[in-house]
Amino acid sequence: MVSMLECIRRIPTILHTIIDRREDTLAPLWERYGKVWADVDELVLIGSGTSNTATLTARYLAERASGRRVTATPPNEFLHSLTVRNSRALHVFVSQTGTSIVARQALQLANKQGLMTAAWSEAPTTPMARDAGAFLNLHCGQEEYPMRTIGYSASVLSLLLLGLELGRRRGVVPTSQYEAYIAQARAAANHLPKVIDRAMGWLDAWRRPMLRSSCLAFYGSDSLYGVALEAAVKVWETPQIAAIGYELEEGIHGPNYGFNHNHCVIVLNAGGVDQGKAIALSRYMRLEKGNGFLVGLGAEAPEDLAFEPQGGAFCCLEFAAVVQVLAFRLALDQGRDLYAPHDNSVMESYFRSHS
Secondary structure (H helix, E strand, O other): OOOHHHHHHHHHHHHHHHHHOHHHHHHHHHHHHHHHHHHOOEEEEEEOOHHHHHHHHHHHHHHHHHOOEEEEEOHHHHHHOOOOOOOOEEEEEEOOOOOEHHHHHHHHHHHHOOOEEEEEEOOOOOHHHHHOOEEEEOOOOOOOOOOOOHHHHHHHHHHHHHHHHHHHHHOOOOHHHHHHHHHHHHHHHHHHHHHHHHHHHHHHHHHHHHHHOOEEEEEEOOHHHHHHHHHHHHHHHOOOOOEEEEEHHHHOOOHHHHOOOOEEEEEEEOOOOOHHHHHHHHHHHHHHOOOEEEEEOOOOOOOOEEOOOOOHHHOHHHHHHHHHHHHHHHHHHOOOOOOOOOOOHHHHOOOOOEO
8 A cells, every 4th residue: 555655755746747737727717717817806715624724824925926815714714704705806715625515615605606716626526626617626636545745735836826827917926036936846846855854864863752742833934834734733633643733923922831841842944034933932842841843944953853945935845744744754653553444434423524
């Protein structure tokens, strides 16, 4: 059988495919909404679970590149809580399998209200792909594990390229800058094999403090906030260790007062305005609680995973590889059989998220 690590190692090739086929992928969108595209003033990104964390990761660069507001919201909120809808927004639904129940209901509501809709999915035959105004292919294929790694990275890159293409068509992103962005995306994909190997080596040495912890807390700023949220999802569902993700600044407004040596804090740092806080938080947890790690730039201790991102604005894809490897490796080292069938029949007798 294919291991989860092999799935993670397939991601660079899939990312290059997404980059290479971006124009064909987005063609259905222009064909369906090309006549009104100039009027689009917002992208509303909607997804559940890993699709939700993907939208939260991609929204920052998608907004900067497109020059349009980008909003990310879970489908349940869109369906039941949000009452003001933007008729000039493109509503982008993300579901790898296209079977998320509430996401489908939200898509059907958007269609009923005459809103512009598109769906990113793994195939044109998925339910959401059939329902949407335009189908956009994630090019990830069917993934062997329900703990999505390929799907997350493919969704993030696809949404980033959507924002970038919108910016190019609006004249916000000149050709030279557009080409520079594409080069950064390719650089991130090319760097992933080295990042994966570095992460595996790091966990050889430092996985035990993580496995002994009662909770893992991931911190990140900007797009790395979304990666931190995705890390929490992956760690809770794969090694089944309690985990949570925080935006860096918000995470030092209360949770920090409750940390003890049983809590492992992993700070994701790509530089920027919050680098000082990222280093300080990891240092505090390492020196005072004996359980803190920094990943990325500014590493200063043997416990840290030092690497220099190569993907520029697309560096979130590199950090995603680290947390994907971390989730896999902790599950493996604590003895979970990832090859065993996932029998969710008891839980699904109470509730179902997909159909």
